[in-house]
Amino acid sequence: MTDAHEFETFMRNYQDMVFSTAMRLLANQAEAEDVAQDVFLKAYERFGDLRESKTAGGWLKTVATNLSLNYLSRYRSRWSFFSDLLGKRREEDDSAEIDFPASDNVEEDLVRSERREMVEQALRTLPPAQRVPLVLFHMEGLQYDEIATKLGVSLGKVKTDIFRARETLRRKLRLKLGDENPAGAL
Amino acid sequence: MNEHENSQLEAAVHRELKALPNLRAPQSLLPRVMEVIEQRATSPWYRRDWQTWPLPLQVISMSVLLAAFAGLCFESWQVVHVPAVVSATNEAGGWFRVLSRSLSTFGVVANALLLAVRSLGPLTLSGIIMALLLGYAACVGFGTLYVRLAFARR
Numbered sequence: 616m617t618d619a620h621e622f623e624t625f626m627r628n629y630q631d632m633v634f635s636t637a638m639r640l641l642a643n644q645a646e647a648e649d650v651a652q653d654v655f656l657k658a659y660e661r662f663g664d665l666r667e668s669k670t671a672g673g674w675l676k677t678v679a680t681n682l683s684l685n686y687l688s689r690y691r692s693r694w695s696f697f698s699d700l701l702g703k704r705r706e707e708d709d710s711a712e713i714d715f716p717a718s719d720n721v722e723e724d725l726v727r728s729e730r731r732e733m734v735e736q737a738l739r740t741l742p743p744a745q746r747v748p749l750v751l752f753h754m755e756g757l758q759y760d761e762i763a764t765k766l767g768v769s770l771g772k773v774k775t776d777i778f779r780a781r782e783t784l785r786r787k788l789r790l791k792l793g794d795e796n797p798a799g800a801l
Numbered sequence: 802m803n804e805h806e807n808s809q810l811e812a813a814v815h816r817e818l819k820a821l822p823n824l825r826a827p828q829s830l831l832p833r834v835m836e837v838i839e840q841r842a843t844s845p846w847y848r849r850d851w852q853t854w855p856l857p858l859q860v861i862s863m864s865v866l867l868a869a870f871a872g873l874c875f876e877s878w879q880v881v882h883v884p885a886v887v888s889a890t891n892e893a894g895g896w897f898r899v900l901s902r903s904l905s906t907f908g909v910v911a912n913a914l915l916l917a918v919r920s921l922g923p924l925t926l927s928g929i930i931m932a933l934l935l936g937y938a939a940c941v942g943f944g945t946l947y948v949r950l951a952f953a954r955r
Contacts, residue, residue, distance in 0.1 A: 652833055788817065
């Protein structure tokens with residue numbers, strides 16, 4: 616098997632994970648695809664080490680996260696301005712809740728997949744200033760101080776943005792706290 | 802929202818986000834990457850990144866660069882001690898001295914003017930400025946009038 620064929624197999628194994636990481640941070644398919652392409656081109660340069668490595672997945676995830684953040688910071692002056700501007704308007708629009716199908720009437724798989732799509736959609740509509748720290752905290756497992764360092768903002772801002780993001784998701788997804796199950800969740 | 806509710810919300814959001822499976826990568830991603838890899842593989846070595854050049858070429862190019870840099874340093878050192886260059890440097894120094902004297906003369910004249918202006922007092926100064934402005938306006942006005950009259954006769 617040639618290097619190229621082997622790399623193709625390697626890429627098939629990891630492309631969804633890399634694309635998802637970029638997509639959840641950037642919330643834009645074209646940009647996420649560009650970042651994923653750069654990640655795999657970097658991976659190809661180090662394929663000699665990565666092909667046998669058990670930590671290849673972690674390496675790819677870290678590179679995807681860093682490249683996505685670089686992409687955002689390159690346009691930070693633009694997006695942070697607009698995110699602050701649009702954030703307020705979006706928060707006003709957050710009252711529009713998503714209707715969930717009643718789990719009693721539809722197939723369990725369908726409900727689950729629709730629920731996931733709704734969560735993805737809610738995540739995509741968050742302003743970048745809230746979405747990025749939220750994803751880094753809950754999905755990438757970073758701590759508040761690590762996020763603050765990565766984004767070059769204060770710890771207080773990270774906590775506030777994540778708190779606002781959770782509040783927005785709570786309203787959008789009608790999350791119930793305590794022992795109650797979230798609406799539409801299984 | 803109290804601390805307890807806050808931690809419950811954190812847990813609920815965490816549960817929701819962690820339950821998300823990976824998104825499906827677009828079909829175009831794999832062919833795109835493989836195409837770039839193929840392009841890079843087929844492009845000549847000199848059009849690729851230096852890091853990807855064959856090792857002998859890296860060594861040769863680095864040696865040539867280092868030799869060029871060393872040669873440049875050596876020649877610069879030699880040139881500095883050539884008599885013609887030394888005299889040219891001295892001459893250039895002389896020009897700079899002349900320039901420096903001119904600048905200091907200009908500074909003295911500017912200071913004298915400033916002192917004279919300060920001694921005139923605000924009333925006289927505003928009168929002079931007004932006279933200058935009026936003179937300027939008169940020049941513009943008469944000039945415009947003259948041009949219009951001259952063209953009107955034609």
